[in-house]
Amino acid sequence: MVSINPNSKVDEDLVKEKEAAFAEFIQRRGLKTTRQRNTIVSTFFRMKGHISVEELLVEVKKANPRIGYATVYRTLHLLVESGLVEERRFGDGLARYEGHSAVEHHDHMICLECGMISEFYNPRLEALQEKLAEENNFEIYRHRLELYGACKDKEACQARKKQKEARAQGA
Amino acid sequence: MVSINPNSKVDEDLVKEKEAAFAEFIQRRGLKTTRQRNTIVSTFFRMKGHISVEELLVEVKKANPRIGYATVYRTLHLLVESGLVEERRFGDGLARYEGHSAVEHHDHMICLECGMISEFYNPRLEALQEKLAEENNFEIYRHRLELYGACKDKEACQARKKQKEARAQGA
């Protein structure tokens, strides 16, 4: 089991690397380098976690309040197309974007009580999926595994859980 | 796309059982039995697969064209609340509903070339997830595993895949 800590400090060199990779992508596509794109991309890679458009927009506006959400959406799509960013949806109806992870692929645990999202990776799990796909004559491009539940070690989460159960009883 | 398939036998007894269970749920909640709800529920359980609201509405309208989508949405929510139906989202932006099959839990393989959705279940996979959660002090309420890829045994899927790869080269 490899646990991934999302609270580590931002690696400045890594950010620069990502920015350079995006710049290269832009050029390869024959697109234009703009102040807005630079601001958005730079801001994005300096944030951590699973970032919603809203959250990113707030940060971007601190650097340049004139940037609108349309541009943020458009740039985010470019980031996804470039392969530098992944789009995720955890069922709360809004897209979240994920950039610089130490590990290229990982799965998620989502606490439904406190909203925490943590990442994990396990090679046995990956291998088992590959094996099952094989048995079904299926070729995996990518997969998504999400565990929804509650933090066992947080009192608040456990309390909320009990509350919900009680409410369900009454219904 | 698939809706009601007259060739594959729907287990009439099972459908009746589901209908009865829903009726019981409605009563327990102090809600009312209506012609519309009966039509929608009955139609739903006679369809198979992962049904979108649109697909269900089309079938429902054949029985009663006056039923609108608001009622279909509302009834679908009741079905989910009753525990008889599960809501799924496979990333194409629309919700799909699934009547509980014989196996209470299963995961999905989704072919991105032909749209096929198949189900599978593997106890080792389930056990491994449980173990990983345990190691992280996490309590799983439910999980979701989806493998996205292509059917290996369908020529059309493989052909489409190659086409996509070629297009990606050019870009």
Place this chain on the structure above:
DNA sequence: CTCGATGCAAATGCTTTGCAGAAAA
């Protein structure tokens, strides 16, 4: 009779798009 259910249309929330002006190449 009462109160929940229905059907329509309008509203919502997230996301995309059309367009005129702005800015890269």
Place this chain on the structure above:
DNA sequence: TTTTCTGCAAAGCATTTGCATCGAG
């Protein structure tokens, strides 16, 4: 200069909701 980009507002989409009417209990 040419073409893409931006910012705004309007449009899209799936889904939800307000409200007058309808109908089950």
